[in-house]
Amino acid sequence: MGHERIGRRRLVVGAHYGTRDFIVQRATAVIMAVYTLILVLYAVFVPQLDFESWRAFFTFTVGTLPLGQLLATLAFLSLAWHAWIGVRDIWMDYAHSDGLRLFLQVLTALWLVAAVVFFGQVLWSL
């Protein structure tokens, strides 16, 4: 990231939170899109889509590696991180009072952590 001079003196630097979030938003989007497409292809081409085959998508293993659970976990963590950035952007755009924005952001974080824990607990107890 190059530092840009605005005018003669002003050197704009920063911690690049924005750049990181920009990249993360897109990387997590690609991860979720790929996972979605794989899931759709599986649902279309599996001979019989029922409880057993549906569950198997999330529980299949390669040797002792619980690959189905790992992939689902990665996809869900991508979802949570993506949602955090997106919803935080909404609060930053519309909630202008610092107190209100902080409150909403904390609520958002709790909401997402609850979803992650809930999902992880379900997934890893299969």
Add this chain to the structure above:
Amino acid sequence: MPNRFVFSITYEAIMSDSVTKPRPQFRNLGLKDLLFGIKQPPAAQASILHRISGALLFLALPVVLVPLFAQSVQSPDTFASMQAWVANPLCKLVLLVLMWGYFHHFCAGIRYLTLDLHMGVDREASQRSGAVVIGVALVLTVIFGLKLFGAW
């Protein structure tokens, strides 16, 4: 406290000659004007729908989507109760809205990724792709909605 949503747009008459009709002027747009007063171009519509659909999916995550997922994978019994839940017309309506949300968010997201790659950034192409995104999401919603309501 002044409304922070308020902003101003002025359409200037670009060609001073041969302008017979006065250009519309909008000043201090409020939410009502944004919703009902001016017609947003397709790219703007796709954009705000991207935000709305994302917020919907976020809200539904721990209260609808993860519970449904849990029921669908835990045991044959919970799978059956998930199916019974989905059979309820009201729940189908909720799922229909969430399906639209997912389709729109997905399609609009792909559009943003292509824009990031500098594909289709000129005005005509980006407006067209915005309209396509809205349309494709609606078509997908109809197709899978018909499936959801048992038409195929």
